[in-house]
Amino acid sequence: MWLRENGKQIMKTKITELLGIAYPIIQGGMAWVAEYHLAAAVSEAGGLGIIGAGGAPATFVREQIQKVKEITDKPFGVNIMLMNPEADAIAQVVVDEGVKVVTTGAGNPGKYMAMWKEAGIKVIPVIASVALAKMMERAGADAVIAEGMESGGHIGESTTMTLVPQVVDAVTIPVIAAGGIADGRGFAAALMLGAQAVQMGTRFVVAKESIVHENYKQKVIAAKDIDTAVTGRSTGHPIRCIRNKTTREYLKLEQEGATLEELEKLTLGGLRKAVIEGDVVGGSVMAGQIAGLVKKEQTCAEMIQEIMEQAAGLLQ
Ligand code: TUI
Numbered sequence: 351m352w353l354r355e356n357g358k359q360i361m362k363t364k365i366t367e368l369l370g371i372a373y374p375i376i377q378g379g380m381a382w383v384a385e386y387h388l389a390a391a392v393s394e395a396g397g398l399g400i401i402g403a404g405g406a407p408a409t410f411v412r413e414q415i416q417k418v419k420e421i422t423d424k425p426f427g428v429n430i431m432l433m434n435p436e437a438d439a440i441a442q443v444v445v446d447e448g449v450k451v452v453t454t455g456a457g458n459p460g461k462y463m464a465m466w467k468e469a470g471i472k473v474i475p476v477i478a479s480v481a482l483a484k485m486m487e488r489a490g491a492d493a494v495i496a497e498g499m500e501s502g503g504h505i506g507e508s509t510t511m512t513l514v515p516q517v518v519d520a521v522t523i524p525v526i527a528a529g530g531i532a533d534g535r536g537f538a539a540a541l542m543l544g545a546q547a548v549q550m551g552t553r554f555v556v557a558k559e560s561i562v563h564e565n566y567k568q569k570v571i572a573a574k575d576i577d578t579a580v581t582g583r584s585t586g587h588p589i590r591c592i593r594n595k596t597t598r599e600y601l602k603l604e605q606e607g608a609t610l611e612e613l614e615k616l617t618l619g620g621l622r623k624a625v626i627e628g629d630v631v632g633g634s635v636m637a638g639q640i641a642g643l644v645k646k647e648q649t650c651a652e653m654i655q656e657i658m659e660q661a662a663g664l665l666q
Contacts, residue, residue, distance in 0.1 A: 352662060358655065359662045361374060361661075363547060364493075365526060368492060368524065369450075369451060370425050372396030373397050373654055373658055374546060374547030374548065375392075375396075375397035375537075375548055375550060375654055376398040376427075376526060376549040376550075377398065377550065377551070378528065378549050378552075379404075379428075380502075380554075380555070380636070381403075381404025381406075382625040383551075383554075384400050384402030384404075385402075385414060386414045386415075386417040388554060388559055389414075389418050390426070391557065391650040392554065392654075393424035394422050395654045395655075399418070399426045399427070400426065400427045400428065400453060402431070403430050403431055403434060404431050404621075405431065405435075407436050407439075408439035408440045408442075408443050412446075415428060415444075425451065426450075427449065427451030427452060427453055427474075430444070430455070431454075431456050432454055432456050432458070433456045437457075444471065445465060451472045452473050453476060453495060454474075454475045455476045455504065456476075460485070460486075463489045463491070464490075467490050472493075473491050473492055474494065474495055475495070476494075476495040476528070477494050478496075478497055478499075478505070478506020478507065478508065479506060479507075479508070480517055480520045491523060493526060494517065494521065495526040495527075495549050496514045496517040496525050496526070496528065498510025498511070498514070498528065499529065499590070500529040500640060501530070501551065502551055502590050502636040502637040503590060504587065505588050509530075510528065510529040514540065514543040514545055518545070519544075525545050526545060526547040527540035527545035527548050528548065528550070529638060530639055530640045531548045531550055531640065532550060532552060532643050533643060533657055533660060534663070534664060535661075536548070536640070538665050541665065551637075552570060552641050553640070553653055554653070556646070556648075557647070557653065558649045558650075559649065559650055562625050563627065563628030563630075565629075569637075570592070570641045570644055571644060571647070573592050573641035573642050574642045575639070575642035576642075577593055577641065578590050578591060578592055579592075579593045579597045579598075579601065582600075582613070583604070584604050585613060589617070589634070589636065590636065590638065591634050591635050591636050592630075592637050592641060596616060596617070596631070600616050620633045621633065
């Protein structure tokens with residue numbers, strides 16, 4: 351399972367073999383954050399970089415894919431956020447562009463499965479329940495990402511600790527753990543739960559190669575353990591963000607029984623405002639509960655090396 355190559359700790363799992371990567375670390379498909387610079391940096395560092403389509407139009411996603419191909423020849427993937435109104439078009443773009451790996455989020459990708467498998471794409475849906483994991487396995491998924499509610503952004507109900515082993519027992523395809531993992535201890539714990547890899551988002555937000563506004567990075571770095579809040583539980587779209595003026599207003603309106611329209615006005619475009627403009631007061635600073643553990647900006651390669659060395663010490 352462990353190999354040492356050129357002084358570096360390499361690890362082989364079903365996921366590194368499936369994807370042709372050196373380390374079983376996958377970058378989250380974070381909307382606005384996961385653009386081609388970050389994806390290329392993670393892939394160059396031996397993980398799987400991901401371009402996050404988020405709510406972007408299909409033309410933008412195509413450009414991002416073309417740009418990442420120009421700067422790395424390592425494997426990378428594309429995450430399709432299924433609530434994107436252009437999801438159908440993006441599902442076709444990944445086929446046209448010869449993308450090798452697709453992850454999905456915030457929905458059931460069943461209707462695209464046949465077309466992606468036909469194109470030889472490795473399909474790895476993010477799931478938040480055992481039921482959807484089983485359905486995805488039946489539909490031909492190559493692996494699933496079991497994402498706990500410690501994650502940033504759109505979340506399910508179960509924690510990573512409870513979800514991962516139950517999904518591992520329920521399916522035969524490899525499981526990737528996500529939610530609350532940001533160092534070698536979390537990585538090692540995920541493997542002990544039966545995962546074959548981890549997906550990390552929050553730690554990569556503060557990577558040197560991440561184009562996220564400096565204010566956003568500082569908000570993550572300054573966050574303490576209890577600094578995130580979940581808005582939208584009443585609307586069926588729970589989203590975890592670092593607490594700020596907007597989350598406080600949202601939660602207050604939610605308690606007062608505001609309508610979905612009133613609430614959406616508050617968050618629509620909020621992530622872009624925070625990531626691009628650096629408005630961390632009025633925008634949505636999506637991040638996971640593990641933000642409290644993320645204390646410094648490093649390159650993606652430094653992060654991955656540090657995690658692998660720490661995990662090797664714990665697991666061997
Ligand atoms: O998708 C995510 N996290 C995200 S997407 C996102 S962009 C956004 N912005 C504003 C509003 C809404 C979204 C920000 N963060 N993670 C993957 C994930 N998927 N977590 C949970 C799920 C999930 C939940 C229910 C997947 C499938 C599901 O069931 C769907 C069904 O139809 O059965």
